[in-house]
Amino acid sequence: MNLPESPDLEIINYQLPDERIAKHPLANRADSKLLTYQAGTISDNHFRSIGKFLNQKTTLCFNNTKVIPARLYFTKDTGAQIEIFLLKPLAPSTVMSTVMEERESVIWECMVGNFKRWKDGQILSTRLTAQDTELTLKATVLDREEKQIRFEWDNPSYSFAEIVEMAGEVPLPPYLNRNPEPEDKPRYQTVYSEEEGAVAAPTAGLHFTEEILDALKSKGITESFLTLHVSAGTFQPIKVTDAREHPMHSEQIEVTKETIEQIIAAEEVIAVGTTSMRSLESLYWFGVRLNNGNENFNIEKLEIYNKSDRLPDRKTAFTKIAAWMTQNRLDRINGTTEIFIMPGYEFKVCDGLITNFHQPGSTLLLLIAAFIGKDWKQVYQHALDNNYRFLSYGDSSILLPTRKR
Template sequence: MKTSDFNYYLPEELIAQVPIVDRDNSKLMVIDKKSGEIEHKIFKNIIDYLDKGDCLVLNDTRVIPARLIGEKIDSGGKIEFLLLKRNEDDTWETLVKPGKRAKIGTQFSFGQEKLLAEVKDILEDGSRIVKFKYNGIFEEILDELGNMPLPPYITEKLEDKDRYQTVYSKHNGSAAAPTAGLHFTDELLNDIKKKGIEIAFVTLHVGLGTFRPVKVDDIENHKMHSEYYTVTKEAADKINYAKENGKKVICVGTTSCRTIESASDENGKLVEKKGWTDIFIYPGYKFKIVDNLITNFHLPESTLIMLVSALSDKEKILHAYEEAVKNRYRFFSFGDAMYLK
C-alpha cells in the first residue's frame, strides 16, 4: 500500500488557525464506517450516538510548554529547543534549531540562566540528548519560560495556553495535544455520565512523531516513534466490562485508540500495563478492542489518516474528506471533528 494512496486536496484556508470560542460547538461529521453514509451535526450532538453502558476512552495527558528560546553561552547565538521525551536518567531528547550550533558539549542558557542546558549526544535522526541544570522544580521553570509547542501548520499566536489542553488533562508529558479531546467541555462530559456512559481515562504522552511525514513510498516500511503510555486497572476493568456486555468502546482520538490496542492481549482483553508503544495501525489491521472513534481531520499521507482508514475503508474515508472540504469543515488540531460509528 502506497503513502500516496492517502493523499487528498486541502485548500490552505481550511486549516484552522485558532480554536473556536465554544469547544463543543464545532462541526461533527458522523460516518457509518461500514456503509460510508454521512451526517452533518454539531459536536455536542455526539451524546445522541452514545448508549447507556458504552465506554468512552479519553487520553488524559497534559501538554508541557516544551518550546524554549535561548542562547548559546559562549557566543550569544539564538537557539530554539523543542523537548520531545524525558529519559529515565533525567536527560531529554530534544529537537534543536539551528542544529549546527548544538554540538556535543555545547552549553545554552534560557531565561537569563534560570535554566542551563548541555548537549550530551546526537542521535541518528539529528535530535539531541540534553541535560538541564536548574535550581527549584523543573516543571515550574518550564511553565515560566516555555511556550506551547503548536504544530508547524498553525501560524497564529495562541492567546490562552489552556485552549491547547483538554479540560480533563492531568498527567504532564506531551509535546502535542490529543486534539480530538479538545471538543469536550465539563458540561458535556457530565451529561454523558448522567446518561450512564462509562468514562475510562488512559494516558499516552504524545510525541512530535505525530506531525512527522511518512517519508517512504510503501507504508509498511514506515517506523513509528515510540511513546509512553499507561493503562490502569480501573480503566482496563471499565473497558473490558463494556466489551463483555456487548456495549461499544469509543476512543476519543487516535492516541487513546493506539494505547488500548497496545495494551490488549491476544484474546482481546485489556490489561493493566505501562510502557512504550510504536504500534502502527493502517488498513488490514484487525482491531482487538476499539469499536468506534471520535477524531479530527488529519494531514494528507499521515499515519493518522491511515489509522482512521483501518477502522473503516480508505475510499470511504477519502470520500468523507472530500465532503468535508466541500462543506468547509475546519481541519487539523483546532478544526472540526469526525465520528466513525
C-alpha cells in the same frame, strides 16, 4: 506473522487547501461541527449534540495526557538564539511521570534549532522568575549525534514540570505556521488533561467541555481514562514508498487497573482520538503477550498483524492484563508502543472513534482508512464540500462503521 501488503500511498492523499486548515480555535469548544458516519451513512451535526450518538452501553475512552510547553529558547552571549524542543526523557528515568517530578537535573532527547552554533561543552542558561524567586535553568550538550541535552536548575523546590511551565512555549503543530498566542495555552489542552508529558495535544478531545462531560455522565455513559504521551512523531509524514518501512515513533502509555476493568465490562468501546485508539489496541496486544508468557509491554509496530486463529477476544485479553496486575499488586502499568495501524489490520477493541480530520499522507489517515475502509474518501470529500475545518483546531467526526442508524 502475516505482514499486510503495503497500501498504495496514493489512497491517503487528498487536496487540502491552506484556507481549510483551522489556524485558531473557535471561541467555544462545543461549537465545532460534528460529521457522523454510521455504517456508510454521513450526516452533519454540531459537537454539542455528541450525546445523541452515544448510549448507555457505550464506554468512552479518553487520553488524559497534558501538553507541556516543550519548546525552550536560550540566547547565547553573541545574541544567537538556540531553540530546544523536548522529544522524550532519557534520565534519570525514561518514564515521563518520574522525570517530570525531578528536582535537580534531567536528560532529554531533543530537536535543536541553530544547533551548529551551540558548541560542545558550552553551557546555555536562562533566568526564570517564580513568584518572588529567581532561578537559573542551564542546558548542556551531552551527545550531539543522539541529540541528548542535560537540563539542570539551581532550586530543588521546583520540579521539571514547573520549570518547563515557566520557561517553555506551547508546542503548536508546524502546519499552523504561526507563533503561539495567549489563547493557545488553555485551548491547546483538553479540559480533562492531567498527566504531564505530551508535546502535541490529543486533539479529538479539544471539543469536550465540562458541560458536555457532565451531560454524558448523567446519561449513564462510562468514561475511562488512559495516558498516551503524544510525541512529535505524530506529525511525521510518510516519506517511503513502502509504508511498512516508515519509522513509527515510540510513545509511552500508562493505564490504571480501573480502566482495564472498565474495558472488560464494556459492551461498546469508542475511542476519543487516534491516540486512545492506538493505546487500546496496544493494550490488547499486551494481553496477547501475557497470554503467551511474555511480560514485556513494548508493542512493536508490525506485531499486530498476527492473524492466528487462537487470538483471544477483547474481554479475554484485558482480563489477562487485570489478573497479571492483581498477581503483581499493580494499580497501574507503564509501557511503550510503536503500533502502526494500516489497511489490513483487524481492530480488536474499538467499535467507534471520535476524531478530527487529518493531514494528507499521514499515518493517522492510514489508521482511518483501516477503520472505515475506502469510505474515508467519501467522509473527507463531504467535509471539504461542507466547509469543515481541518487538523488540530478543526472540526470533529464520529465514526461508527458497524453501528446501524
